Amino acid sequence: MAVLCLAEVAGGAVALDATAKAVSASAKLGDVTLLVCGAAGDEAAKLAGVSRVLVTEDAAYAHGLAENLAALIVSLAGDYAHITAPATTTGKNVLPRVAALLDVMVLTDVTSVVDADTFQRPIYAGNAIQTVRSKDEKKVITFRTSTFEAAGQTGSAAVEATAGAGDTGLSAFVEDKVAESDRPELTSAKIVVSGGRGVGSEEDFAIIEKLADKLGAAVGASRAAVDSGFAPNDWQVGQTGKVVAPELYIACGISGAIQHLAGMKDSKVIVAINKDEEAPIFQVADFGLVADLFQAVPELTEKL
Amino acid sequence: MKVLVPVKRVIDYNVKVRVKGDGTGVDLANVKMSMNPFDEIAVEEAIRLKEAGVASEVVVVSIGEKKAVDTLRNALAMGADRGILVTEDQGVEIEPLAVAKILAKVVAEEAPELVILGKQAIDNDMNATGQMLAALLGWGQATFASEVLISEGKAVVTREVDGGLQTISVGLPAIVTTDLRLNEPRYASLPNIMKAKKKPLDEKTAADYGVDTTPRLTVVKTEEPAAREAGIKVGSVDELIAKLKEGGLV
Ligand SMILES: Cc1cc2nc3c(=O)[nH]c(=O)nc-3n(C[C@H](O)[C@H](O)[C@H](O)COP(=O)(O)OP(=O)(O)OC[C@H]3O[C@@H](n4cnc5c(N)ncnc54)[C@H](O)[C@@H]3O)c2cc1C
Ligand SMILES: Nc1ncnc2c1ncn2[C@@H]1O[C@H](COP(=O)(O)O)[C@@H](O)[C@H]1O
Numbered sequence: 001m002a003v004l005c006l007a008e009v010a011g012g013a014v015a016l017d018a019t020a021k022a023v024s025a026s027a028k029l030g031d032v033t034l035l036v037c038g039a040a041g042d043e044a045a046k047l048a049g050v051s052r053v054l055v056t057e058d059a060a061y062a063h064g065l066a067e068n069l070a071a072l073i074v075s076l077a078g079d080y081a082h083i084t085a086p087a088t089t090t091g092k093n094v095l096p097r098v099a100a101l102l103d104v105m106v107l108t109d110v111t112s113v114v115d116a117d118t119f120q121r122p123i124y125a126g127n128a129i130q131t132v133r134s135k136d137e138k139k140v141i142t143f144r145t146s147t148f149e150a151a152g153q154t155g156s157a158a159v160e161a162t163a164g165a166g167d168t169g170l171s172a173f174v175e176d177k178v179a180e181s182d183r184p185e186l187t188s189a190k191i192v193v194s195g196g197r198g199v200g201s202e203e204d205f206a207i208i209e210k211l212a213d214k215l216g217a218a219v220g221a222s223r224a225a226v227d228s229g230f231a232p233n234d235w236q237v238g239q240t241g242k243v244v245a246p247e248l249y250i251a252c253g254i255s256g257a258i259q260h261l262a263g264m265k266d267s268k269v270i271v272a273i274n275k276d277e278e279a280p281i282f283q284v285a286d287f288g289l290v291a292d293l294f295q296a297v298p299e300l301t302e303k304l
Numbered sequence: 305m306k307v308l309v310p311v312k313r314v315i316d317y318n319v320k321v322r323v324k325g326d327g328t329g330v331d332l333a334n335v336k337m338s339m340n341p342f343d344e345i346a347v348e349e350a351i352r353l354k355e356a357g358v359a360s361e362v363v364v365v366s367i368g369e370k371k372a373v374d375t376l377r378n379a380l381a382m383g384a385d386r387g388i389l390v391t392e393d394q395g396v397e398i399e400p401l402a403v404a405k406i407l408a409k410v411v412a413e414e415a416p417e418l419v420i421l422g423k424q425a426i427d428n429d430m431n432a433t434g435q436m437l438a439a440l441l442g443w444g445q446a447t448f449a450s451e452v453l454i455s456e457g458k459a460v461v462t463r464e465v466d467g468g469l470q471t472i473s474v475g476l477p478a479i480v481t482t483d484l485r486l487n488e489p490r491y492a493s494l495p496n497i498m499k500a501k502k503k504p505l506d507e508k509t510a511a512d513y514g515v516d517t518t519p520r521l522t523v524v525k526t527e528e529p530a531a532r533e534a535g536i537k538v539g540s541v542d543e544l545i546a547k548l549k550e551g552g553l554v
Contacts, residue, residue, distance in 0.1 A: 063472075065472065066435065067444055089463075089466045092431050092447075093435060093445070093448070095435075096436050096439075097435045097436065097438060098439075099432070100401060100440050101439045104520065105401045106430075106432050106436070108429075121429075122529070123330075123427065123429050123526075124315070124426075125321075125426065125429070126529055127320070127528075127529070128321060128330050128526050128527065128529070129526070129527050129529050130525075130526050130527075131523070131524040131525045131527075132521040132524060133521065133522045134522075136520050169475075170442075170474065170475060171445070171446070171472050171474040171478075173472055174473055176468070176470050178468040179467075223484060226484075226485070233485060234465070234467060239429065240423070240424055240483075240484065247553060248553045248554075258320065269548075269553055277537075286535035287535055287538050287544055288535060288537045288538065289537070289538050289540075290537065296541055300541050300545070303541060303542070303545055304545060
């Protein structure tokens with residue numbers, strides 16, 4: 001059976017990494033039709049597993065407004081057994097709306113496809129993994145991107161234009177405040193350096209950023225660091241922030257609350273730098289360094 | 305303007321959850337239960353709208369076991385005006401789709417202009433009910449809100465999104481779901497906890513609303529995640545660098 005997958009679009013272009021991961025997960029279920037809204041579809045057409053790309057550049061779909069996107073997806077839904085998206089803030093916003101319009105349950109943040117009806121998803125901040133079987137005729141799914149490999153770029157799907165009813169008029173875009181950065185994207189970076197409350201201030205977060213830049217890494221933060229204004233909200237890693245699984249995760253001045261671990265404990269190698277040897281972060285760290293971060297992090301940056 | 309706030313009773317966020325040995329779920333016996341933290345933020349936001357003269361009444365609703373009455377009393381003690389308890393004792397978790405269907409009926413009766421939900425219940429981690437309710441009502445939705453401004457029949461909402469912040473405007477009536485930075489919820493004072501006991505609280509059942517709550521998802525099993533192997537402590541930055549180099553990580 002066929003799958004309709006909503007491509008992730010950011011800043012007027014397809015976000016290839018998140019999309020490629022959702023495509024590889026979707027390809028386990030059938031032929032993938034990729035829906036690209038508000039961007040060109042040529043790059044995404046190369047993703048392995050994609051048999052067709054539907055593109056609309058109608059301004060109504062340009063900013064990820066859930067009401068317009070959900071109506072468009074529902075208008076296309078007839079041909080598909082599965083409707084999917086990466087579990088980005090856009091996917092999380094739009095797909096539950098699609099599911100309710102189709103009178104089916106939604107499966108969010110799926111980490112594994114068992115078969116066409118059966119999926120695994122984490123619950124309780126990842127402290128339990130639930131396997132669920134859907135009885136609904138159509139399955140609406142968001143995939144946690146950190147657990148799927150990105151689809152390769154070996155395909156060459158046909159790109160077609162599609163159109164929907166346009167603007168529902170229920171909501172309107174006002175503005176985006178997106179920080180420009182030369183650093184790799186947090187959810188796709190090979191190395192992530194994160195700072196917590198222990199960093200102490202926005203100014204001192206520069207220590208974390210310097211180490212990240214030395215390593216070509218992305219920068220993450222705990223909720224406490226974001227709440228305290230040391231770091232922007234889009235850096236938050238955790239149960240209710242971003243989920244990352246890089247090759248190397250370096251946690252500095254982070255205690256290791258379950259809500260934080262939920263967002264990083266699937267990293268390949270975890271390093272923790274914390275002055276409290278009892279900090280729970282050491283229970284998941286491959287390499288723990290009990291030290292003052294103000295001394296250890298600059299030293300690490302210098303010696304690398 | 306009336307504001308409706310759905311609040312869920314969940315395992316307290318500080319409790320370390322244990323998966324039952326037989327794979328049927330997590331152990332909820334004798335664990336501390338609390339209001340879902342995102343719902344505390346939702347209640348706080350509604351109360352602030354009332355204090356600012358924007359909202360006229362704050363109604364809280366909870367769906368679940370009878371014990372969810374504690375969660376409602378807690379919201380009333382924070383400052384909500386009235387509660388609705390919808391009991392449904394079927395022994396399994398009521399799914400977001402069924403919760404949204406019940407809430408849609410409550411909305412039809414109460415006619416609020418704004419419904420503020422949490423973005424996510426920290427037990428099932430679904431992040432779905434608000435979006436589903438918006439769909440069923442045909443309303444606009446502003447999810448993951450870090451700022452809400454109500455004026456001239458619309459809500460201008462700043463949302464926490466992957467790339468940073470996005471501001472949208474939704475016409476009322478609308479659905480808002482809360483993110484962590486929207487506000488810091490107040491604690492209920494002792495006098496307010498006493499007063500809350502006298503605030504009106506209606507009891508209903510899912511059947512009263514004619515909603516079928518049969519789950520669409522069957523739980524096959526619930527397991528512990530794979531545990532990480534124990535790591536080591538390193539004595540110095542030099543030793544750490546040596547280990548990282550050994551692993552080809554830097
Ligand atoms: C609903 C809800 C959702 C949540 N979602 C998330 C989430 O998505 N992500 C998240 O991270 N949290 C989340 N949390 C918060 C979580 O429970 C913790 O409060 C938070 O992760 C703590 O952040 P922290 O480790 O930086 O701060 P703390 O727990 O205060 O730890 C600071 C650490 O820094 C160390 N330290 C201090 N000074 C130094 C120094 N000079 N050198 C070295 N070490 C030092 C201390 O020893 C301590 O271990 C959530 C909570 C709730 C209720
Ligand atoms: N049983 C319930 N009773 C009341 N509100 C609920 C219930 N379940 C979910 N909600 C609301 O929906 C939000 C999102 O929950 P969920 O979609 O399950 O993650 C919660 O933060 C609550 O505001």
